[in-house]
Amino acid sequence: MESLINLGSRTLGKASALGRAFLMLMGAIVARPQPLKNTPLVINQIYVVGVQSLLIILVSGLFIGMVMGLQGYTILVSYGAEGSLGPMVALSLLRELGPVVTALLFAGRAGSALTAEIGLMKATEQLSSLEMMAVDPLRRIVAPRFWAGMISMPLLAIIFSAVGILGGHLVGVDWLGVDSGTYWSVMQATVDFDKDIMNGVIKSILFAMVCTWIAIFKGYDAIPTSEGISKATTQTVVYSSLAVLGLDFVLTALMFGIE
Amino acid sequence: MGNLVEIDNLTFYRGERVIYDNISLTIEKGKTTAIMGPSGIGKTTLLRLIGGQLRPDSGDIRFKGESIPAMNRRTLFKARRQMSMLFQSGALFTDMTVFDNVAFPLREHTKLSEDLIRTMVLMKLQAVGLRGAADLMPSELSGGMARRAALARAISLDPDLIMYDEPFAGQDPISMGVLVKLIKGLNDALNLTSVVVTHDVTEVMTIADYIYILAEQRIIGEGTPEQIRQSESPLVQQFLQGQADGPVPFHFPAQSLENALLGGA
Numbered sequence A: 001m002e003s004l005i006n007l008g009s010r011t012l013g014k015a016s017a018l019g020r021a022f023l024m025l026m027g028a029i030v031a032r033p034q035p036l037k038n039t040p041l042v043i044n045q046i047y048v049v050g051v052q053s054l055l056i057i058l059v060s061g062l063f064i065g066m067v068m069g070l071q072g073y074t075i076l077v078s079y080g081a082e083g084s085l086g087p088m089v090a091l092s093l094l095r096e097l098g099p100v101v102t103a104l105l106f107a108g109r110a111g112s113a114l115t116a117e118i119g120l121m122k123a124t125e126q127l128s129s130l131e132m133m134a135v136d137p138l139r140r141i142v143a144p145r146f147w148a149g150m151i152s153m154p155l156l157a158i159i160f161s162a163v164g165i166l167g168g169h170l171v172g173v174d175w176l177g178v179d180s181g182t183y184w185s186v187m188q189a190t191v192d193f194d195k196d197i198m199n200g201v202i203k204s205i206l207f208a209m210v211c212t213w214i215a216i217f218k219g220y221d222a223i224p225t226s227e228g229i230s231k232a233t234t235q236t237v238v239y240s241s242l243a244v245l246g247l248d249f250v251l252t253a254l255m256f257g258i259e
Numbered sequence B: 001m002g003n004l005v006e007i008d009n010l011t012f013y014r015g016e017r018v019i020y021d022n023i024s025l026t027i028e029k030g031k032t033t034a035i036m037g038p039s040g041i042g043k044t045t046l047l048r049l050i051g052g053q054l055r056p057d058s059g060d061i062r063f064k065g066e067s068i069p070a071m072n073r074r075t076l077f078k079a080r081r082q083m084s085m086l087f088q089s090g091a092l093f094t095d096m097t098v099f100d101n102v103a104f105p106l107r108e109h110t111k112l113s114e115d116l117i118r119t120m121v122l123m124k125l126q127a128v129g130l131r132g133a134a135d136l137m138p139s140e141l142s143g144g145m146a147r148r149a150a151l152a153r154a155i156s157l158d159p160d161l162i163m164y165d166e167p168f169a170g171q172d173p174i175s176m177g178v179l180v181k182l183i184k185g186l187n188d189a190l191n192l193t194s195v196v197v198t199h200d201v202t203e204v205m206t207i208a209d210y211i212y213i214l215a216e217q218r219i220i221g222e223g224t225p226e227q228i229r230q231s232e233s234p235l236v237q238q239f240l241q242g243q244a245d246g247p248v249p250f251h252f253p254a255q256s257l258e259n260a261l262l263g264g265a
């Protein structure tokens, strides 16, 4: 009985959190947008969440591409199919690894920072202070960060894939001796713009929405104490990662699974 | 002169807990009203109720005769431009300089030119003695300076009502004296109405025109500083003299110690 009550109240708690998250997002992006005033704020935030994540994206993309070049080569060469290394690297990156790994890195690098920043603003009464100055914190603080995440992450995912393809080239062609012309031309012949590139971009737009939404909501809804903020920051990374991986399976099934 | 804020039969709950049980008070225009009471009694809550950030469970709060809880978002935001609140932590925006912090309300709510804004900001900073600190970041300020910078921001739109949440908490004696002087001086110079929430008895006695003392979900004493000092209420006297035990018990309600030690439920 006790556990049943517990389960019920937890479910209610989650449901009401979901409701609050929804209301927050609506309040931030649907009601009363002010493009003129917001654009500089969004650009500023793109710098914070996007540009500052660039280095980790570049380095990770390069290494993942190199690993794929190495693994792909050793597997393909035993079938004499090392000419297919290019499409193998490119398709894995564009369809899966680019959007997914970028989202995971984004959650760790930018999402956690967003949660901590907004949570601290709440704890230090900056959000209340805005409200008392008749400035809506949803519009002033939350909305620009949301749009910055939505714009940055798909771009980061494309950069990730591009660098990864170069990393694959570095190992497969420059080191292991696959023919460079083959690497590129087979890739070009195989990769389909709509099916592969666009689907990857759609994935990363959805991941961007989920990750940024979780990050700003966790900060906005954090209990304004040090424990509250540290818990919210951890939850941002955990929830975003799980949501991205789960959503990725669903999207893959929809996009590539059923022919 | 009339009342700027009127609170009628206000009741407010936090969950199951009663914070205010049917209290009424008024804040007279042009005066400095102090609201005193022990920590956790709900002083900040009262300011948030006046500012419309919280809604009362029953009763009414009127600002310039208009009911705050009945306002929609637009009219509430309009009313808020005429009041400002100095939060306990100062609540300066940590990603902006002191100058930009003070300029923030002006840039948000007016269409003044940057030149004019600059003049106004420097005047406000001059008033709190921080013109030289305009280009510093909030993290570079001492506690007392941060509070003064926040004060400059709070008066940048020339509000009618300014609410101070524990302005003296955690200040050294010198910055405390500075703040006391500033609050009094600004109230007179700018024709403000001030509400000072605090538990520092001596400071507030020197600047307040009228004092309310809160305890046990209600107002236990009110009057001018002189009347309060001479109050015969034991509750008021316990608070003024800072006695640990008295009508306000030292112990949080609990079962008796014997029972607890003997493991009785």
Ligand SMILES: Nc1ncnc2c1ncn2[C@@H]1O[C@H](COP(=O)(O)OP(=O)(O)O)[C@@H](O)[C@H]1O
Pocket (backbone or CB within 6 Å): B014, B019, B038, B039, B040, B041, B042, B043, B044, B045, B046
């Ligand atoms: N957001 C909140 N949720 C629930 N309870 C709160 C919240 N904020 C304050 N309280 C409770 O309300 C009571 C009054 O708080 P507050 O107004 O901050 O007191 P004061 O300013 O007099 O120290 C406190 O006991 C506090 O625990």
Ligand SMILES: [Mg+2]
Pocket (backbone or CB within 6 Å): B043, B044, B045, B088, B165, B166
């Ligand atoms: Mg307080």
